[in-house]
Amino acid sequence: MESRILGDASRITHHASRITHHASRITHHASRITHHASRSTQHASRITQHASRITLNRTMLALLLSCILGLSGLRAQSNSEYAFRQQSVIWGQGYNGNSDPTPTLGMNCLAANGYGQWTYDAHGGEGSSASIYPKGWYLLANGMYAPSTGFVQDDPNHPGCIPPGVVQNGQMAGGVTVAEEEVTTNLDGAVTYVWPDQNGATWHQDFFVQGFRASDVDLSLSFLSNPHTPMNIVGAQYTANVPPTQFPNI
DSSP: OHHHHHHHHHHHHHHHHHHHHHHHHHHHHHHHHHHHHHHHHHHHHHHHHHHHHHHHHHHHHHHHHHHHHHHTTOOOOOGGGTOOOOOOOOTTOOGGGOOSOBOOOOOSSEEEETTEEEEEESSOOBSTTGGGSOSEEEEEOSOOOOOEEEEOTTOTTOEEEEOOSEEEEEOOGGGOOOOSOEEEEOTTSOEEEEEEOOOSTTTTSSEEEEEEOGGGBOOSOGGGGSOOSOOOSBOOOEEEEEOGGGSOOO
16 A cells, blocks of 8 residues: 555656646746747837838938929029119219219118118218208118219219118207217107217216107108108107116116
């Protein structure tokens, strides 16, 4: 009886050993399957990357071709379409060096709004009748030209009426001395010239302010229905004397 029990125990031990061996092989196969799955995932990721690069390259090529095809119908604009007058302007010289009145604009300050460019001239004009371009404020158009007062037969210096590009100008009110001036504008039509007091006794003790409000500028050109002088679009400027204490500290 004892011999049979020992034989059965031996068989059980043998079967257990075989089960352990099979379990080890199953674990090994599972590990290999996991490894192959990981490599498959890596290959799939690399395939996705290559596909993405191919798609990107195709997209870039399509954009490049569309740009090339689109640009083939474009061309640069030239002045031949607009025939704007083009000149090299030297301040103080008229057309071809004629002696017509000409502004000499130093433009120490310049600001722009919807009406044009606003500046101050501290020099005064040149040429005959230069008094029409005195020291003072100037409203400029979008082009500056060497002027000609009109057409003169057989005179190459006067091919026609060429204004210098000054829409309107005027002197500062009160005959004050202007220096270190600045000008500001906004899109509501306000224009403000500011400079420190230049008088010896009160030098730099306060500021002078002159300028125009929106109501001072009229672009309706109503005078064209009944032309008369002066045909101005800018009215009289306002004036103010501002102590520095009224300016905010910056």
